[in-house]
Amino acid sequence: MKPGLLVVVSGPAGVGKGTVVSRAREKNSDIVYSVSATSRKPRPGEIEGKNYFFVSRERFIEMIRNNELLEWVEYCGNYYGTPRAYVEEQLKKGRIVLLEIEVEGAGNIKKRYPECVSIFIAPPDLDELKKRITNRGTEPSDVIERRMNRAKEEMERMADYDYVIVNDTVENASDRLLEILEIELEAANKGISGNR
Numbered sequence: 001m002k003p004g005l006l007v008v009v010s011g012p013a014g015v016g017k018g019t020v021v022s023r024a025r026e027k028n029s030d031i032v033y034s035v036s037a038t039s040r041k042p043r044p045g046e047i048e049g050k051n052y053f054f055v056s057r058e059r060f061i062e063m064i065r066n067n068e069l070l071e072w073v074e075y076c077g078n079y080y081g082t083p084r085a086y087v088e089e090q091l092k093k094g095r096i097v098l099l100e101i102e103v104e105g106a107g108n109i110k111k112r113y114p115e116c117v118s119i120f121i122a123p124p125d126l127d128e129l130k131k132r133i134t135n136r137g138t139e140p141s142d143v144i145e146r147r148m149n150r151a152k153e154e155m156e157r158m159a160d161y162d163y164v165i166v167n168d169t170v171e172n173a174s175d176r177l178l179e180i181l182e183i184e185l186e187a188a189n190k191g192i193s194g195n196r
């Protein structure tokens, strides 16, 4: 059977990972995206079941207790977690399954699935990141500050990842992501590890 490929993508909030991942998926329909559960409130324009499964804190805790999550974290006051069933099912089908999660969750996935490919998306610089978080205009200033501090912490974990992609432009970054996936998929099919 064709092996699937588990791919973890992290990067500080505001770096544009969502856009890079969406663009890569437009170019390669073999990639499936794991929709996370969160207790965070939806931002304007976010769609239930597409961006996240938005749940109450109570429901989230129940998911943890029922072992429904592959990993979970508390991040800036909200819970986030990866639903287990979808990921396992898609991997069995031989798909490329992409998780877009923060650094702590990524570390936990790497421990549990050492064969997964981990990719860090970095901003060209931190000032650029602050501009992006601020321009998004969806968060109050204390949340922006908290997310910027967290971003700096997350940048320190970059070296733990198999690959780093600098998000200079969405086109370049999504192409680089697809290149990495191609190399890793070919390697997985041959039973070796790619460029890592």
Ligand code: 5GP
Binding pocket: 010, 011, 012, 013, 014, 036, 037, 040, 071, 072, 073, 075, 080, 081, 082, 083, 100, 101, 102, 104, 105, 106
């Ligand atoms: P945001 O609130 O900006 O959508 O997400 C905050 C952070 O949580 C981002 O870094 C995002 O990648 C991460 N995140 C989203 N879903 C999950 C998840 O299921 N698990 C973990 N560990 N992090 C997640």
